[in-house]
Amino acid sequence: MVSHWAPSTHHGIDAVRRNRLLRALPKLEANLATELLQGVELRYGQTLQEAGEPLRYVYFPADALLSATIAMDDGSSVEYGSIGSDGVFGSRFMASLRAPGRTLCQVAGEAFRVRPGVLFEHLDQMPVLHERMYRYSQYLYITTAQLVACNCLHTVTQRCARWLLSTRDALGREEFELTQEFLATMLGVRRASVTGAIGHLVRCGAIKYRRGCVTITRSRSLERAACECYHVLVENRRLVIAS
Ligand SMILES: [Zn+2]
Known part of the structure; x- marks a missing residue:
């Protein structure tokens, strides 16, 4: 369940730049991103997306750290990726799919979120953000591949x-x-x-x-x-x- 949100008291342009992906944006894009994003405090262990759910929000962590996990029927699970202040949870190419696993908050802190439909509607006006999000998806993909090998061999x-x-x-x-x-x-x-x-x-x-x-x-x-x-x-x- 996504619940117990505590809206941030500050979410101006300086605040959103605590996420390094957003910090890289030129001023016009940063201003638009600031308008679209909402600051939220995430609790340790809070579930942001359950397996099988569509993407509810795209998250840009500030000092929170997120974990993407896959759970098995017997209750065991394993992490296949983590997302910190240099990244984003949620991408355009995954938005139409059901989540393969649960994503939760690994370390409590602040993040900025936006509904995927709202963000993707504006993404053509934000080419730098679009490119950065695409690159981060590539990074998560190769990280997942490495972790598959690591989990089997080490x-x-x-x-x-x-x-x-x-x-x-x-x-x-x-x-x-x-x-x-x-x-x-x-x-x-x-x-x-x-x-x-x-x-x-x-x-x-x-x-x-x-x-x-x-x-x-x-x-x-x-x-x-x-x-x-x-x-x-x-x-x-x-x-x-x-x-
Ligand atoms: Zn390893």
Whole structure:
């Protein structure tokens, strides 16, 4: 369910530029985007789109972080993509399809949203935004392909380290809230496996973990523990989004 919205108290042009994709827009496009977008506070764990639903809103995160997941009949699930302040959830080419899985808020914060019909109606007037959204769809596609391989071929500890580094990069900070249960859901593994992986990363000095909060204390150690996929994802982001 999409509910409990708390409209933001500020959603001027400076506010929407907290999303890096919107920050790249020329002034005329930024002004139009500001008129169309509504600021909202997203809660941790809040579902933004259920599997099988049409796209209700397009979201541009400011400091919130979103997770796209696929759920199975037995209740297990796995993340196939995350969307932070350099991206957007929702695209024109996916808008006519039912969602393949659930998208939820992984880290609470602010985002800007707009009804897809309203945005796409104006997209021809916003060629830079159109291009940026297209590129971001490409980035999500190649990220998903990488994660399919990662989830099949790499250990839970490697994937855990990769996930922590990617989340750190998306948020721009070393410390963030995280429960082992949530991480198990994102990685599609049992909680006991995540407990073992977290324990290993704590013992090698890469992270500190207190109940519900992880701090990356030695980035190099965490990168050594991660699989190659982390650097592939960083390079993909640099080539597709930042270029
Ligand atoms: Zn991997």
